[in-house]
Amino acid sequence: MLTPERHRKIIEVLGEKSVVTIQELVEATASSESTIRRDLSQLQKEKKLKRVHGGASLTHQKSEELSLFEKSDRNAVEKQRIAQYACDLVENGDCIYLDAGTTTLKMIPHLKDREITVVTNAISHLDALSEHEIKTYLIGGLVKSKTKALVGSSAIKSLSSYRFDKVFLGMNGIHMEAGFTTPDPEEAAVKSLAISLSQKAFILADHTKFHETSFSKVADLSEAIIITNEIDDDVIYDFQDKTEIRVVTP
Amino acid sequence: MLTPERHRKIIEVLGEKSVVTIQELVEATASSESTIRRDLSQLQKEKKLKRVHGGASLTHQKSEELSLFEKSDRNAVEKQRIAQYACDLVENGDCIYLDAGTTTLKMIPHLKDREITVVTNAISHLDALSEHEIKTYLIGGLVKSKTKALVGSSAIKSLSSYRFDKVFLGMNGIHMEAGFTTPDPEEAAVKSLAISLSQKAFILADHTKFHETSFSKVADLSEAIIITNEIDDDVIYDFQDKTEIRVVTP
DNA sequence: TTATTTTTGGTTGTTTATGATTGAAAATTG
DNA sequence: CAATTTTCAATCATAAACAACCAAAAATAA
Numbered sequence: 001m002l003t004p005e006r007h008r009k010i011i012e013v014l015g016e017k018s019v020v021t022i023q024e025l026v027e028a029t030a031s032s033e034s035t036i037r038r039d040l041s042q043l044q045k046e047k048k049l050k051r052v053h054g055g056a057s058l059t060h061q062k063s064e065e066l067s068l069f070e071k072s073d074r075n076a077v078e079k080q081r082i083a084q085y086a087c088d089l090v091e092n093g094d095c096i097y098l099d100a101g102t103t104t105l106k107m108i109p110h111l112k113d114r115e116i117t118v119v120t121n122a123i124s125h126l127d128a129l130s131e132h133e134i135k136t137y138l139i140g141g142l143v144k145s146k147t148k149a150l151v152g153s154s155a156i157k158s159l160s161s162y163r164f165d166k167v168f169l170g171m172n173g174i175h176m177e178a179g180f181t182t183p184d185p186e187e188a189a190v191k192s193l194a195i196s197l198s199q200k201a202f203i204l205a206d207h208t209k210f211h212e213t214s215f216s217k218v219a220d221l222s223e224a225i226i227i228t229n230e231i232d233d234d235v236i237y238d239f240q241d242k243t244e245i246r247v248v249t250p
Numbered sequence: 251m252l253t254p255e256r257h258r259k260i261i262e263v264l265g266e267k268s269v270v271t272i273q274e275l276v277e278a279t280a281s282s283e284s285t286i287r288r289d290l291s292q293l294q295k296e297k298k299l300k301r302v303h304g305g306a307s308l309t310h311q312k313s314e315e316l317s318l319f320e321k322s323d324r325n326a327v328e329k330q331r332i333a334q335y336a337c338d339l340v341e342n343g344d345c346i347y348l349d350a351g352t353t354t355l356k357m358i359p360h361l362k363d364r365e366i367t368v369v370t371n372a373i374s375h376l377d378a379l380s381e382h383e384i385k386t387y388l389i390g391g392l393v394k395s396k397t398k399a400l401v402g403s404s405a406i407k408s409l410s411s412y413r414f415d416k417v418f419l420g421m422n423g424i425h426m427e428a429g430f431t432t433p434d435p436e437e438a439a440v441k442s443l444a445i446s447l448s449q450k451a452f453i454l455a456d457h458t459k460f461h462e463t464s465f466s467k468v469a470d471l472s473e474a475i476i477i478t479n480e481i482d483d484d485v486i487y488d489f490q491d492k493t494e495i496r497v498v499t500p
Numbered sequence: 501t502t503a504t505t506t507t508t509g510g511t512t513g514t515t516t517a518t519g520a521t522t523g524a525a526a527a528t529t530g
Numbered sequence: 531c532a533a534t535t536t537t538c539a540a541t542c543a544t545a546a547a548c549a550a551c552c553a554a555a556a557a558t559a560a
Contacts, residue, residue, distance in 0.1 A: 002303070002304045003304070004300075005307075022537080031518080032518065032520080033519080033520095034518070034519055035517080038518085053526070053538085054537065123376060126393055126398070129393070130395035133395070136393040136395075137390065137391065137392050137393065137402075138388070138390055138391060138393055138400060140388055140391070141388060141390070142386070143386040143387065148376070148380070150388060154408075154411065157411065158404075158408050282509045283510090284508070285507085287548075287549080288508090291549095303546090303548085304517085
């Protein structure tokens with residue numbers, strides 16, 4: 001295993017778990033303890049992580065590279081399952097909308113060789129989409145430099161000329177009264193419109209998003225179907241009158 | 251296997267995998283270890299990749315270079331000058347359209363800290379634009395997977411809701427009778443519309459583009475001002491009744 | 501054709517990365 | 531607190547990867 005490969009792996013594991021022992025890394029990379037120690041020293045010098053006794057932890061002032069890894073793979077396994085399930089819902093001939101977000105990104109590899117058309121507002125999804133030869137329309141709009149998503153009135157206008165069979169959206173908060181919410185009002189407006197343009201809407205959200213509320217309301221619970229991973233029975237009970245929840249079993 | 255072919259292959263493999271061992275490249279190209287080592291050294295000098303012990307890894311600013319790999323540096327110096335000149339035409343408060351292409355890409359660093367708004371159809375320009383903190387709107391449309399440009403009827407529709415002070419376009423052919431031409435009809439349609447939506451249109455083209463014609467007509471010579479580098483006097487004389495040519499002096 | 505340059509693949513000794521070992525330092529336990 | 535275990539940095543031998551060199555082959559020029 002080459003050095004940069006190992007370093008990438010270390011950062012990745014760290015992104016999932018926030019803290020990691022040397023032993024775990026030894027197993028994950030199939031290299032020796034000495035090598036891992038050396039790697040950690042170096043990565044620490046590069047400010048990519050902080051060494052702690054017995055392993056390493058995320059540095060809290062996140063360099064942009066780190067934050068990317070960090071976000072992209074927190075709860076990666078759950079998100080992967082959710083994404084897989086969502087893809088099974090897509091049928092040949094469908095026109096679907098893919099929202100920006102890490103979970104929807106994970107859907108793309110599973111969509112290869114399907115006769116579908118994808119519309120998205122996520123510039124970050126384009127590489128994966130073109131790699132898997134999926135016919136893709138990007139909506140227009142203002143480029144939000146931080147998240148590389150398209151927003152604003154021109155995005156709304158651009159989006160509104162499409163109609164979808166299914167839309168798949170990430171979401172930050174799912175709450176009994178507040179409904180679906182997300183931090184950015186502009187992104188919320190885009191999500192909201194996407195839902196109303198589609199026959200069916202699916203919210204991809206791991207269990208951490210329940211009972212949370214964020215700043216901007218996207219839609220009522222009744223407007224979309226939630227796809228999530230393991231979840232308490234009483235949560236299901238609470239929500240079941242308001243919306244449909246599909247739980248992805250491991 | 252020829253050298254440029256091998257280099258292309260190496261970059262290609264690297265694009266897929268991010269890291270690659272020398273052994274893998276030896277197999278992929280059916281050449282010897284020595285040759286691969288030489289290739290890697292050279293490609294590293296060209297900043298196309300980073301050598302690591304045992305192989306090579308992507309240089310961190312990969313995306314921009316990768317797709318434009320072959321074209322990227324032909325007549326780079328001339329294009330740089332042309333781009334610089336074009337930027338001097340931009341005034342504070344302008345709304346400008348930047349076409350996809352290597353020359354327009356080189357304009358972006360010079361636009362930093364100007365109070366302007368950029369509209370573009372070039373996904374490949376976005377990284378540079380956001381890096382230099384330029385307010386950017388992307389038009390919508392079908393993603394042309396090869397060039398990562400936005401085309402098609404939805405791109406036309408999306409573009410037509412903007413108006414520009416100035417547009418800057420690359421062009422493949424400039425010809426007395428045929429006017430401005432470019433290979434792809436869909437891209438031609440976008441370019442053509444951009445010109446008609448703007449107060450002033452500028453074509454950025456080095457001297458090799460004169461007297462050439464390509465498949466699709468974009469506009470008549472009279473519809474735009476040409477910015478080019480050194481050029482024969484008689485060419486200027488030939489064209490001067492039809493259009494305005496500004497020659498960038500070294 | 502022959503002469504010359506460039507490119508290639510193998511060989512050399514040298515450098516680098518790795519994994520094991522050690523005693524020191526830190527954490528954990530009683 | 532001391533005793534014990536774990537983790538650590540430093541060192542070392544080894545195996546892998548390396549640059550430098552050379553001769554053969556291929557491409558180019560004369």
